[in-house]
Amino acid sequence: MAMPQLQGILESALYVDDKPRSVAFFRDVMGLTIVRDEERLTAFDAGGRSILLIFARKASLDGEDTPGGHIPGHDGAGPLHMAFKVAAGDYDAWRDHLRRAGVAELSEVTWPTGGKSYYFSDPDGHVLEIATPGLWPSY
Known part of the structure; x- marks a missing residue:
């Protein structure tokens, strides 16, 4: 099967x-x-x-118990990571927007596969990323 x-x-x-x-x-x-x-x-x-x-x-x-059943407990510690997809043509606008907003900049990467990533942190220190197509085979 x-x-x-x-x-x-x-x-x-x-x-x-x-x-x-x-x-x-x-x-x-x-x-x-x-x-x-x-x-x-x-x-x-x-x-x-x-x-x-x-x-x-x-x-x-x-x-949490809900009318439909129990949701198991969960939590996380430390800086977690998440990447947001952005169009290649919007990458610079997003990076500039985040800089103007005073967001803590971490790094910027141009990948050998052609994609670009901009890393920054949220107010809790989580590592966030905007990424363009070309980073992964499926994106």
Whole structure:
């Protein structure tokens, strides 16, 4: 029997110390739209049918009972990494926008495969990246 195929990553989560500060960063600097906002988490439409979840650190350790079943506990520590896809023609505009916003710049890479990456950090020190096509064989 053939292995069933995944359709992509639906959700990615970051765990933050100051949720209102991080929500403002992803809404105002990164331009993401809030699709759900509650005390424990804020969910953003991250484009491409992906959701970015922002959890207050340790707020989800115990899990949560919902009418549909139990969500297991989870959390994360340390600087996590996430890359956002951008069109090659928008790369410079995104980099310039992030610089004007005063975002902490980490590095910039031109990949041998032709893609470009700009690394920066969010208010909690998570390593974020904007990346153009050419970085990976599938992108």
